[in-house]
Amino acid sequence: MATLKEKLYEKIEQWRPRTQRLVKEYGDVKVCDVTIAQVIGGMRGVKCLVTDISYLDPYEGIRFRGYTIPEVMEKLPKPPGCEMPYVEGHVYLLLTGDIPTENEVAEVAEEFKKRSQVPQYVFDMLRAMPRDTHPMTMFSAAILSMQRESVFAKKYREGISKMDYWDPYFEDMLNLLAKLPTIAAYIYRMKYRSDTIIPPDPNLDFGGNFAHMMGIDKPYDDVARMYFILHSDHESGNVSAHTGHLVASALSDLYYAISAMLDGLAGPLHGLANQEVLRWIQGIYEKMGGKIPTEEEMKKFVWDTLNAGQVIPGFGHAVLRKTDPRYTAQREFALKHLPDDPLFKYVDLLYKVVPPILQEQGKAKNPWPNVDAHSGVIQWYYGVREYDFYTVLFGVGRAIGVCSNIVWDRALGYPIERPKSVTTDMLEEIAGIKKS
Numbered sequence: 402m403a404t405l406k407e408k409l410y411e412k413i414e415q416w417r418p419r420t421q422r423l424v425k426e427y428g429d430v431k432v433c434d435v436t437i438a439q440v441i442g443g444m445r446g447v448k449c450l451v452t453d454i455s456y457l458d459p460y461e462g463i464r465f466r467g468y469t470i471p472e473v474m475e476k477l478p479k480p481p482g483c484e485m486p487y488v489e490g491h492v493y494l495l496l497t498g499d500i501p502t503e504n505e506v507a508e509v510a511e512e513f514k515k516r517s518q519v520p521q522y523v524f525d526m527l528r529a530m531p532r533d534t535h536p537m538t539m540f541s542a543a544i545l546s547m548q549r550e551s552v553f554a555k556k557y558r559e560g561i562s563k564m565d566y567w568d569p570y571f572e573d574m575l576n577l578l579a580k581l582p583t584i585a586a587y588i589y590r591m592k593y594r595s596d597t598i599i600p601p602d603p604n605l606d607f608g609g610n611f612a613h614m615m616g617i618d619k620p621y622d623d624v625a626r627m628y629f630i631l632h633s634d635h636e637s638g639n640v641s642a643h644t645g646h647l648v649a650s651a652l653s654d655l656y657y658a659i660s661a662m663l664d665g666l667a668g669p670l671h672g673l674a675n676q677e678v679l680r681w682i683q684g685i686y687e688k689m690g691g692k693i694p695t696e697e698e699m700k701k702f703v704w705d706t707l708n709a710g711q712v713i714p715g716f717g718h719a720v721l722r723k724t725d726p727r728y729t730a731q732r733e734f735a736l737k738h739l740p741d742d743p744l745f746k747y748v749d750l751l752y753k754v755v756p757p758i759l760q761e762q763g764k765a766k767n768p769w770p771n772v773d774a775h776s777g778v779i780q781w782y783y784g785v786r787e788y789d790f791y792t793v794l795f796g797v798g799r800a801i802g803v804c805s806n807i808v809w810d811r812a813l814g815y816p817i818e819r820p821k822s823v824t825t826d827m828l829e830e831i832a833g834i835k836k837s
């Protein structure tokens with residue numbers, strides 16, 4: 402059996418001529434036009450990034466390596482007796498584009514086990530931070546602190562061919578991902594469980610071990626697997642993926658890139674929205690004294706939030722124009738495992754009342770729920786009620802996709818990223834409202 406690295410190299414060698422040919426023979430072919438609204442408006446819809454790891458269709462949602470979420474969940478191997486696939490298998494899929502066999506999954510799991518020991522200085526550093534530091538700040542700092550371990554940084558200093566950059570990036574990817582569940586669970590137990598740390602169990606898979614270190618029983622292992630897979634990738638233009646790609650384009654190693662990726666994910670318009678959703682729902686819950694609001698009462702809460710100039714967290718999307726399939730996957734899990742949970746009933750009610758209100762308000766281009774509208778409720782149900790922590794879970798998952806992208810960026814020799822800026826004067830000249 403070819404190892405993951407051998408398989409990856411085989412794929413890279415097959416892929417390289419395609420990219421080289423496009424640049425060499427078709428480099429002048431136009432991809433799209435860019436308007437002033439796009440230049441000022443956060444580059445919405447400008448086609449200027451390449452990734453083959455995932456593709457986001459506005460109406461269908463995400464496909465990982467061509468597979469929809471239900472297909473990924475069905476096709477990837479699962480641990481015995483579990484509903485959700487091995488995260489290790491998803492790593493294999495994102496990197497190679499192939500659905501792995503049980504043996505291939507076991508090989509990735511073995512690699513993670515060998516590389517999972519977190520250096521003691523990481524824990525020492527986390528302990529030195531004020532305990533009320535946001536867990537995303539801790540998570541990002543923990544990853545940055547391990548930059549000295551980078552295989553790529555060392556190889557680069559020694560001198561390495563550009564054609565081989567992907568190899569030490571791949572080593573850094575496995576080394577880093579293997580440690581993320583331990584670091585995330587450590588932050589959680591240190592901050593929120595009276596500093597009672599649970600050591601890893603080397604016999605468990607990525608998701609199972611995370612649930613074990615969090616100290617939460619089944620089926621939280623499946624919740625962890627589902628979360629990490631669902632959050633892994635959403636093509637290249639979102640803030641976290643784009644930040645990771647951009648930072649690594651300067652040949653900053655994966656530790657720098659993933660730490661920066663997390664800093665982007667920590668914003669309330671991006672990954673922090675899952676924490677905001679729970680905070681917002683909790684506010685209503687308290688006002689209602691724990692009672693489920695009627696549809697009319699809920700509509701009033703939604704309008705009050707909008708009229709106060711705030712966004713409804715968990716709704717809307719820059720690309721999607723329908724209900725996020727990552728939301729649907731979590732909804733199906735909740736309908737099976739927690740149908741009577743009061744907070745789930747809130748989420749269910751919001752699904753009913755928010756889209757027509759956002760449509761009536763007429764501002765949001767997409768009135769439907771995104772992934773973050775659902776993630777917090779499932780965590781809450783299984784006892785993870787410290788919603789500050791939710792974006793860390795998102796971050797563990799997102800690191801899988803962003804690392805895979807960066808390894809391929811280096812394999813295909815994508816250069817340092819450098820778009821061009823213009824001045825307002827220049828835009829006015831282009832618009833014809835000012836003479837040069």
Ligand code: AMX
Nearest residue numbers: 670671672674712713714715716717718719764765766767
């Ligand atoms: N509630 C209220 N207003 C909303 C809204 C929402 N959920 N979503 C969009 N709008 C508003 C925007 O604020 C904007 O208002 P403005 O014209 O006054 O500035 C207008 O509608 C047009 O915005 P858009 O083109 O539809 O969205 P966008 O691409 O600019 O932003 C997003 C996308 C996700 C940031 C936005 O929908 C939002 O703020 N949603 C709530 C926060 C959230 O759930 N974020 C998580 C997204 C998923 C993720 O990254 N994890």
